[in-house]
Amino acid sequence: MTVDDSLSRGIGPVAMTVLPQAAADDDERAAAHWSGQLATFGLLEAAERHFRPAAEEGDLTAVKCLVWLARQDGREREAHSWLERAAGAGDAWAMYELGVSLPRPEGLEEAQRWFRRAAEAGHALAMNDLAALLARAGRREEAKDWYLRAAEAGVTTAMNNLAIQHVLGGDRAEAGRWFERAARAGHVDAMANLGRLRLEAGEEREAASWLGAAARAGHQGAAGLLAELPGAAEAAGEAGLP
Template sequence: MDYVQAEALYMDGQFAEAEPLLRRAAEAGHVHAAFQLGHCCEELGRDQEGVRWLRVAAERGDTLAMNDLSLRLEDTDRAEAIAWLRRAAEEGTQVTAAHNLGIFLEEDGELEEAERWYRRAVMCDYYPATRNRLALLLEKVGRQDEAETWYRLALEEMTKNEDPAQRDDDYEANTGIMLNLADLLERTGRGEEARDLRDRAANRS
């Protein structure tokens, strides 16, 4: 009962009210309560405690906690961060973890493995941002035709799924996809199509 009430409070943004109920559930062994308690602590300004509870949830097998813990560890223990991301991604259900693992590996120069994780992520779910990352990586290694294919897939899905009334982070990222494709088209001698795409991107702001 504690967890049901706690989750409702948590989802409603009532973090101070949710915290004691989540703590009881987490201390009793509820895996996802530990994950939510970690975020509650962070929302209440107790970041270190939040990380401790994310670690508890991750160690209990919560893949969302594994992903979020890795992002907290990125700058202090990159090897552990990658290990948690890899574990979450290997579960097969954490598309975000596969996407983030690809980013970490790409940043570390492990381009072949990064490409594998990007491809795994794009095959699992609708995620234009991953298609964009994959396309950028393919451009980086000189595979422009493949890159163009993935940009166009991302653009097609973006157009199909986006709510034009919403100006959020995804909306900005989708504008970036258009500009990335326009840059590729410009570099490969298709200036007119590139200009059309840039005009469309400008009209979205």
């Protein structure tokens, strides 16, 4: 049985059906899994032959499938070339991936351009990463705007980052609101930051609860702060989250 024949049975038909769906939906976990399955069963070359004609004709889903297949084979330059094609066709995920893939620090300026294009096209993670570059450059107000957009789109890291910007700007009430929103969504750094904020406000019981939650999730800084609070470790373990 040839490799091409194997696409008609076993893992082949499943992967060849699900990979395009995952690529079209920008479901990175699924795309990595199914392209990995094709690699494991020796079907990468046959899969590429299958998707390449449509990709050459400009089919974005096929192009994105080829990105994942090239990555599985360690062909990053080829993956980058397909990403550029998808980004040029207006795909926000590809724009974001190009920004992520550029070398640091020499590629930061170009990365920012790609993040901005992706963010303006609605890519939430690009909004957060663009904001981080802007904040690093001292453009805090613009950074806050992009962090806010990413946070409102549900990116918990952006919620935490936005809260940090509010702390730096002196608005601790707004910082607490965003730290808590991120913490309740499971962001461990936000739990620790909220605990620290509550501790500085003298709200030791609530501080202990959040520091305890972060410490149990493996945050060493939170564990250290918690250890300095007399009786707080026991209180944190008993109280649960506020």
